[in-house]
Amino acid sequence: MKQIIKNVIIINPYEEPVKGFVVLDGDKIDRVVSGEPEERADSTIDGEENWLIPGFVNTHGHAGSSLLRGAGDDMPLDTWLKTIMWPNEKRFQKNTVEAAGDLALVEMLKSGTTTFLDMYHLNMPEFAQKIADTGFKAVLGRGMIGLGSEDEKKDKLKEAENLIKNWHNQAEGRIVTAVMPHAPYTCPPDFLTKSADLAAEYGVLFHTHCAETAKETEQHIDKYGLHPVEHLHQLEIFKINVLLAHAVHLETEHIDLLKKCNVAVSHNPKSNLKLGSGIAPVVQMKQAGINVTIGTDSTASNNTLDMVEEMRMSALIHKGLHEDPASSSAADVFASATIGGAEGLNIPGTGKIAAGYKADFCLVNTKAAHLTPNLEERAVSHIVYAMKSTDIKDVWIHGKHMMHNRELLTLDEEKVLFEADKQAQKLL
Ligand SMILES: CSC[C@H]1O[C@@H](n2cnc3c(O)ncnc32)[C@H](O)[C@@H]1O
Numbered sequence: 422m423k424q425i426i427k428n429v430i431i432i433n434p435y436e437e438p439v440k441g442f443v444v445l446d447g448d449k450i451d452r453v454v455s456g457e458p459e460e461r462a463d464s465t466i467d468g469e470e471n472w473l474i475p476g477f478v479n480t481h482g483h484a485g486s487s488l489l490r491g492a493g494d495d496m497p498l499d500t501w502l503k504t505i506m507w508p509n510e511k512r513f514q515k516n517t518v519e520a521a522g523d524l525a526l527v528e529m530l531k532s533g534t535t536t537f538l539d540m541y542h543l544n545m546p547e548f549a550q551k552i553a554d555t556g557f558k559a560v561l562g563r564g565m566i567g568l569g570s571e572d573e574k575k576d577k578l579k580e581a582e583n584l585i586k587n588w589h590n591q592a593e594g595r596i597v598t599a600v601m602p603h604a605p606y607t608c609p610p611d612f613l614t615k616s617a618d619l620a621a622e623y624g625v626l627f628h629t630h631c632a633e634t635a636k637e638t639e640q641h642i643d644k645y646g647l648h649p650v651e652h653l654h655q656l657e658i659f660k661i662n663v664l665l666a667h668a669v670h671l672e673t674e675h676i677d678l679l680k681k682c683n684v685a686v687s688h689n690p691k692s693n694l695k696l697g698s699g700i701a702p703v704v705q706m707k708q709a710g711i712n713v714t715i716g717t718d719s720t721a722s723n724n725t726l727d728m729v730e731e732m733r734m735s736a737l738i739h740k741g742l743h744e745d746p747a748s749s750s751a752a753d754v755f756a757s758a759t760i761g762g763a764e765g766l767n768i769p770g771t772g773k774i775a776a777g778y779k780a781d782f783c784l785v786n787t788k789a790a791h792l793t794p795n796l797e798e799r800a801v802s803h804i805v806y807a808m809k810s811t812d813i814k815d816v817w818i819h820g821k822h823m824m825h826n827r828e829l830l831t832l833d834e835e836k837v838l839f840e841a842d843k844q845a846q847k848l849l
């Protein structure tokens with residue numbers, strides 16, 4: 422199907438804005454053209470001089486725990502995991518996780534996320550089916566805590582493998598899979614190695630939480646005599662494609678190692694601040710040439726799945742931390758939240774509005790006081806420092822129109838919110 426989105430200002434990081442139109446051929450962008458279209462299409466949307474921006478790529482989250490939003494505030498990671506997350510997650514039923522997953526999809530779509538990574542231990546095949554049916558794009562992995570009996574550990578790895586076999590490169594390529602052991606503090610070395618072997622066997626991404634808190638990092642050093650980053654390297658896990666979530670507590674030598682081994686990082690600033698985990702050395706990592714992408718983590722630690730908020734947080738905290746406003750630019754952060762995220766997830770042809778790329782983008786309503794003066798040359802600054810996610814009015818993923826004038830086209834938002842409230846009540 423041929424679609425045209427016309428009268429828009431097309432905004433990509435590091436590029437001059439283009440005033441014109443975009444022609445889609447099926448799931449791809451066929452052309453980005455300046456001026457007015459004279460050709461016809463199966464569908465033409467008039468953007469009325471709105472911005473067309475790449476969809477956001479959220480590189481770390483746990484959709485299945487969305488109903489725990491606000492359930493455990495103001496506590497550090499280990500207390501929060503042991504007293505709030507794990508006891509509640511043990512009580513989750515299929516309906517709980519389904520309602521939570523739907524809620525996450527609604528929240529992400531309404532704030533312009535077109536691709537996301539999800540690590541969870543419950544209902545992942547069912548979530549994959551929901552993603553396939555509703556048009557989203559995701560990197561999915563069976564979250565694995567590598568503790569328990571040998572049989573339990575084997576079963577988890579088997580489930581991870583089955584997810585890969587059944588869902589890798591499925592749903593017209595919108596779903597890819599990855600191997601996701603939870604963290605070096607919940608997965609002993611032999612389990613991490615088996616996970617990496619599985620990722621290598623299928624050529625998929627390896628993703629894990631790493632060096633999120635000082636306590637966990639120090640305990641790892643006490644137990645193994647190695648920093649978790651050195652340990653993953655010693656286990657030869659960095660020989661495959663790796664994306665680490667958090668990477669807050671790193672010294673220069675760990676940053677150098679990550680760069681040398683081409684390891685990407687998912688920076689989750691709001692979750693790290695809220696859990697009091699610290700601030701990741703993003704400026705140093707970027708200076709070293711590491712691909713630092715952006716993720717939200719779950720609503721239980723964030724407490725939103727809003728990449729616009731996350732991008733702004735990321736843009737601001739490092740300026741304050743380093744007392745240097747030039748430590749990051751709007752274009753850098755916008756790139757990290759879009760094309761950089763897609764590269765970190767190893768999804769080529771995603772994250773940019775250009776010919777040949779997948780048609781994953783958002784239309785932004787610029788008629789708002791907080792986006793005025795609406796000058797093209799200030800668009801990237803406005804997107805990072807001023808835009809609200811509610812300014813996003815339309816979203817496309819792989820050429821499929823997913824939201825129009827803030828109305829979701831493939832999910833029943835009212836029903837999803839109702840069911841989420843109902844299932845959360847049941848958990849009380
Ligand atoms: C085994 S599936 C995912 C597992 O991760 C837990 N979780 C959520 N957020 C975090 C975080 O920031 N650090 C560590 N673990 C986290 C969640 O409760 C699930 O059990």
Ligand SMILES: [Zn+2]
Binds near residue numbers: 481482483666719
């Ligand atoms: Zn996480």
